[in-house]
Amino acid sequence: MPDWLITGCSELLTLRGAVPRRGRTLGELGIIRDGALLVRDDRIVAVGRRRRIERLPEARRASKLDLGGRVALPGFVDSHTHLVFPASRVDEYEQRVSGKTYAQIARAGGGIRATVNAVRRALPKTLSERASTHLREFAAHGTTTIEAKSGYGLDWTSELKILCALQQLNQDQPLDIVETFLGAHIVPPEYRGRPDRFVELLVRGWIPAVATAGLAEFCDVFCDPGAFTVPQARRILKAGRACGLMPRIHAEQFRRTGAAQLAIEVEAASADHLEKVNGSDIRALALSNVTCTLLPGCSFHLGSPHYAPARELIDCGAIVALATDFNPGTSPTVSMPMILSLACAQMRMTPAEAIAAATINPAYSLRQHGRVGSLEAGKYADLAAFDVTDYREIPYYFGVNLCSLTMKRGLIVHSEKP
Amino acid sequence: MPDWLITGCSELLTLRGAVPRRGRTLGELGIIRDGALLVRDDRIVAVGRRRRIERLPEARRASKLDLGGRVALPGFVDSHTHLVFPASRVDEYEQRVSGKTYAQIARAGGGIRATVNAVRRALPKTLSERASTHLREFAAHGTTTIEAKSGYGLDWTSELKILCALQQLNQDQPLDIVETFLGAHIVPPEYRGRPDRFVELLVRGWIPAVATAGLAEFCDVFCDPGAFTVPQARRILKAGRACGLMPRIHAEQFRRTGAAQLAIEVEAASADHLEKVNGSDIRALALSNVTCTLLPGCSFHLGSPHYAPARELIDCGAIVALATDFNPGTSPTVSMPMILSLACAQMRMTPAEAIAAATINPAYSLRQHGRVGSLEAGKYADLAAFDVTDYREIPYYFGVNLCSLTMKRGLIVHSEKP
Numbered sequence: 138m139p140d141w142l143i144t145g146c147s148e149l150l151t152l153r154g155a156v157p158r159r160g161r162t163l164g165e166l167g168i169i170r171d172g173a174l175l176v177r178d179d180r181i182v183a184v185g186r187r188r189r190i191e192r193l194p195e196a197r198r199a200s201k202l203d204l205g206g207r208v209a210l211p212g213f214v215d216s217h218t219h220l221v222f223p224a225s226r227v228d229e230y231e232q233r234v235s236g237k238t239y240a241q242i243a244r245a246g247g248g249i250r251a252t253v254n255a256v257r258r259a260l261p262k263t264l265s266e267r268a269s270t271h272l273r274e275f276a277a278h279g280t281t282t283i284e285a286k287s288g289y290g291l292d293w294t295s296e297l298k299i300l301c302a303l304q305q306l307n308q309d310q311p312l313d314i315v316e317t318f319l320g321a322h323i324v325p326p327e328y329r330g331r332p333d334r335f336v337e338l339l340v341r342g343w344i345p346a347v348a349t350a351g352l353a354e355f356c357d358v359f360c361d362p363g364a365f366t367v368p369q370a371r372r373i374l375k376a377g378r379a380c381g382l383m384p385r386i387h388a389e390q391f392r393r394t395g396a397a398q399l400a401i402e403v404e405a406a407s408a409d410h411l412e413k414v415n416g417s418d419i420r421a422l423a424l425s426n427v428t429c430t431l432l433p434g435c436s437f438h439l440g441s442p443h444y445a446p447a448r449e450l451i452d453c454g455a456i457v458a459l460a461t462d463f464n465p466g467t468s469p470t471v472s473m474p475m476i477l478s479l480a481c482a483q484m485r486m487t488p489a490e491a492i493a494a495a496t497i498n499p500a501y502s503l504r505q506h507g508r509v510g511s512l513e514a515g516k517y518a519d520l521a522a523f524d525v526t527d528y529r530e531i532p533y534y535f536g537v538n539l540c541s542l543t544m545k546r547g548l549i550v551h552s553e554k555p
Numbered sequence: 556m557p558d559w560l561i562t563g564c565s566e567l568l569t570l571r572g573a574v575p576r577r578g579r580t581l582g583e584l585g586i587i588r589d590g591a592l593l594v595r596d597d598r599i600v601a602v603g604r605r606r607r608i609e610r611l612p613e614a615r616r617a618s619k620l621d622l623g624g625r626v627a628l629p630g631f632v633d634s635h636t637h638l639v640f641p642a643s644r645v646d647e648y649e650q651r652v653s654g655k656t657y658a659q660i661a662r663a664g665g666g667i668r669a670t671v672n673a674v675r676r677a678l679p680k681t682l683s684e685r686a687s688t689h690l691r692e693f694a695a696h697g698t699t700t701i702e703a704k705s706g707y708g709l710d711w712t713s714e715l716k717i718l719c720a721l722q723q724l725n726q727d728q729p730l731d732i733v734e735t736f737l738g739a740h741i742v743p744p745e746y747r748g749r750p751d752r753f754v755e756l757l758v759r760g761w762i763p764a765v766a767t768a769g770l771a772e773f774c775d776v777f778c779d780p781g782a783f784t785v786p787q788a789r790r791i792l793k794a795g796r797a798c799g800l801m802p803r804i805h806a807e808q809f810r811r812t813g814a815a816q817l818a819i820e821v822e823a824a825s826a827d828h829l830e831k832v833n834g835s836d837i838r839a840l841a842l843s844n845v846t847c848t849l850l851p852g853c854s855f856h857l858g859s860p861h862y863a864p865a866r867e868l869i870d871c872g873a874i875v876a877l878a879t880d881f882n883p884g885t886s887p888t889v890s891m892p893m894i895l896s897l898a899c900a901q902m903r904m905t906p907a908e909a910i911a912a913a914t915i916n917p918a919y920s921l922r923q924h925g926r927v928g929s930l931e932a933g934k935y936a937d938l939a940a941f942d943v944t945d946y947r948e949i950p951y952y953f954g955v956n957l958c959s960l961t962m963k964r965g966l967i968v969h970s971e972k973p
Binding site: 225227230231234235236274278434437438439440442469470471472474475476478481482483485486487488527529530532533534535536537538 | 643645648649652653654692696852855856857858860887888889890892893894896899900901903904905906945947948950951952953954955956
């Protein structure tokens with residue numbers, strides 16, 4: 138792997154020193170004009186103004202990469218995806234457009250259950266190949282680290298099929314994948330009417346097995362009237378934590394259940410969705426270390442005017458992250474730039490807030506902030522360059538992909554013709 | 556130019572016979588599975604099932620183009636854009652996100668006026684080069700015919716600068732550009748407080764001059780409290796029609812003014828925006844031949860939950876088209892696929908309705924339906940192929956560009972690596 142001297146950044150967004158702390162969400166972007174980076178192997182060696190970096194002795198030997206006046210920033214960290222599934226659910230999409238609700242479709246056997254059936258039937262190879270294609274698309278939109286959940290198997294064999302596919306993908310392709318066990322996505326058909334029996338199985342069987350086998354770092358629950366209750370979620374997340382799996386939680390998406398408060402109680406790394414939080418939830422989250430991971434792609438794709446209250450969360454001092462929630466039912470997009478456009482236009486986040494919420498903050502929620510999420514010496518050389526001269530144009534030009542180069546650990550994983 | 560035998564279309568959306576007529580909006584998509592096209596020079600010679608087309612004598616000599624199972628459809632016709640401007644207005648974007656309204660920004664000298672000032676200062680070469688870059692981006696998203704308006708000059712020299720740039724671009728690059736004179740965009744600073752004097756100038760001076768010089772096919776007015784009144788718009792559009800320029804109108808965007816009824820009265824080719832129409836407007840439009848051109852990118856980018864009532868218009872039988880309204884203030888997107896996603900998720904148009912509204916219907920509104928907008932023998936070989944196997948996935952996968960090939964008049968103008 139060549140060492141790199143990267144120059145030609147009209148704006149280099151470093152996000153240095155921006156690790157989220159309680160009560161102070163979004164650091165400055167640490168913008169360096171005419172910035173440069175020196176990369177050795179997979180790491181950043183130096184970051185600063187071009188004149189200084191170019192004079193470093195190592196700079197002479199490095200391969201030159203001129204970004205031609207583009208804007209460069211840390212590769213996006215997408216901290217909530219359901220990466221592994223075998224097919225789109227475009228039939229449901231047309232049904233929803235024609236007036237059916239997500240809940241109606243789910244009750245008729247569609248929704249998550251439709252994908253569970255498809256995953257159970259799918260060959261591991263099919264799942265891996267499709268996920269692999271999607272990972273290349275993520276990279277093409279500037280993402281370099283991605284969280285991925287199980288939860289479309291819901292029997293042991295099929296959950297393993299997903300988790301093992303993710304482990305293999307983590308080895309075989311360049312992006313970093315952080316794995317989350319979401320055995321508690323919905324109650325599987327085999328346990329219909331007996332959810333507590335399924336929770337028992339999770340708590341005593343699957344969760345310890347996943348942890349022992351080292352197949353995940355996080356444990357997640359979908360806490361919703363159609364999925365699991367707060368008491369069930371509490372048992373599951375505590376069982377996870379006891380085995381070393383940190384909690385994440387799908388909270389307050391379609392109905393307020395109290396899941397946000399549970400996230401605080403169990404010291405979850407992240408509470409995700411939060412469309413239905415109320416004022417006291419917001420204040421409590423702002424006083425916690427729980428990252429509030431907002432997923433505006435869902436509201437958009439479901440045609441709902443209800444977005445999570447990003448403005449209130451930020452203004453109260455909560456740690457806010459943004460993610461795609463890539464999945465075939467409610468958010469089939471791989472594009473973090475699209476999520477930034479939604480965050481700014483629909484949730485009134487500033488472009489600067491949105492960029493911090495797509496880089497260092499989700500890195501923190503995945504406990505990867507020591508390695509990724511900002512451009513600082515010692516961290517991975519994970520970088521995305523955009524074909525704009527002002528970083529605010531990344532969300533501004535909506536619905537298009539202006540990412541012209543993506544580097545992951547010093548490797549160019551996506552490059553547009555100049 | 557080679558002749559082409561195009562095969563490998565899992566779905567070929569022909570939109571044959573789908574010319575809009577009053578009271579019957581959206582034809583079937585005329586889908587041919589495993590379809591094929593035969594192209595000679597710039598025209599389609601034959602369309603049908605692969606087996607039949609392959610057997611035609613001309614097919615043997617033609618160059619083979621296998622789309623590998625992708626979905627192919629007529630190139631998009633984008634019937635409302637403000638293509639020529641020198642710079643983004645990303646400062647205003649940040650201000651709006653931070654709480655200022657579009658009207659407040661306009662009153663402070665931003666908005667359209669900011670772009671007018673920039674256009675007046677810009678060199679023709681700068682304007683052309685930027686528009687040319689944007690045209691390549693339009694082509695990369697599947698658009699093959701584009702309407703473009705003047706209206707950012709607002710003095711004679713600067714309006715001419717835009718119209719001449721468009722004429723030159725129409726010669727120098729492959730997409731078809733249809734020109735609209737929008738001298739009546741806003742009242743220029745020189746005529747502040749004397750709008751009727753400016754209308755007089757338009758009616759007696761600029762409009763006849765544009766028509767005589769053959770610099771536009773359509774005449775447009777922005778009818779809005781911040782721009783022109785209905786009586787002023789009537790004078791302008793009638794003057795245009797008297798010179799052979801067909802009327803189009805920016806109607807009912809921010810406030811209901813009666814502009815939709817005026818569109819019917821003057822037999823406008825298109826009434827655009829329509830966010831604020833009422834029930835009687837909808838019924839009247841549905842009984843007219845006026846195409847209702849909806850621009851959901853504006854509502855999206857302005858963060859407004861108010862979209863035009865597409866469902867009601869279609870259900871009443873109106874002719875509905877979709878366009879990007881590409882412009883730096885309210886809709887900086889070149890992506891018709893993004894507009895389709897907005898149409899389906901936010902306005903409840905079905906994917907089939909959205910595709911007809913992006914091809915044959917806008918072709919009709921531009922009076923180009925004899926040449927473009929459907930894939931039929933005798934029409935231009937204007938085609939876009941998407942990397943999906945079901946056409947409904949084009950709007951479904953939102954915020955990404957799945958257009959893998961664009962052909963304009965038999966020429967490949969965009970091609971992704973396979």
